Amino acid sequence: MPHTLATVLEAVEKLWPLSGAESWDAPGLVSGDPAETIETVLLAVDAVGDTVDEAIEANADLLLVHHPLLLRAVTSVAEDRYKGALLARLIRANCALLAAHTNADVVSDGVSAVIADRLGLTDLAPIVPGPDGVSGIGRVGTLAEPVSLGHLARELAELLPPTAGGVRVSGDYNQPVQRVALCGGAGDSLLATDAVTGSDVYITADLRHHPASEAREQALIGGGPALIDVSHWASEWLWLETAARQLAEALPGLDVSVSETRTDPWDFVVVQ
Structure with missing residues (x-):
């Protein structure tokens, strides 16, 4: 039986209950139709341009990240702003976005x-x-x-x-x-x-x-x-392998992989 986003959400809730999240946090489903079929999931720490590209190129149905894209107040998802642009790209590619943050900590x-x-x-x-x-x-x-x-x-x-x-x-x-x-x-x-x-x-x-x-x-x-x-x-990337294994065990047949794309924001250091 194929898995839907709704069944994935149920499994995620059992693994990382939203009740465990800090009061300031914003984990959970960011975008996606719960009725859609989910066959392929990509896990990453951050939803950034590179990991969104990776998810779309892999034809992933769901990008599951650790850091919520919409953690702080957002009043616009216009595509001239990076959060709006990322969401639009994911929605057009029919790739849902889900975050498990302090509830996974x-x-x-x-x-x-x-x-x-x-x-x-x-x-x-x-x-x-x-x-x-x-x-x-x-x-x-x-x-x-x-x-x-x-x-x-x-x-x-x-x-x-x-x-x-x-x-x-x-x-x-x-x-x-x-x-x-x-x-x-x-x-x-x-x-x-x-x-x-x-x-x-x-x-x-x-x-x-x-x-x-x-x-x-x-x-x-x-x-x-x-x-x-x-x-x-x-420090958080190490968890992705464990999370991927747990999700695959909870939902047999689901194709779950971990992004190896470095989303640390720093590119080089100059030693004095």
């Missing part, structure tokens, strides 16, 4: 949990637990044995897809770390949480100057984690 096998699993962390718990105590934002766990901060940073650099910004580290290269807190995507809002301040290192993306500086200065006085800053896109 908080589940037990969500974005941060995938990174934690790839790093071999055990005794995992959310940094900010949800009502059930199992789901929630971020993850904190323990490495099987201590490693140097530099070793962990190099392991991350090998694990994540390459980007111009690479992996930035604040801390002594040789200091031992074992308790690891992490949050895929932007996570400096969690710097002051007990789970993060009680860890040896905090891995996240988009660390801004002042929050990072203040966290490191506080660590010199009262203890606190070293910091590892990675690409926002790269």
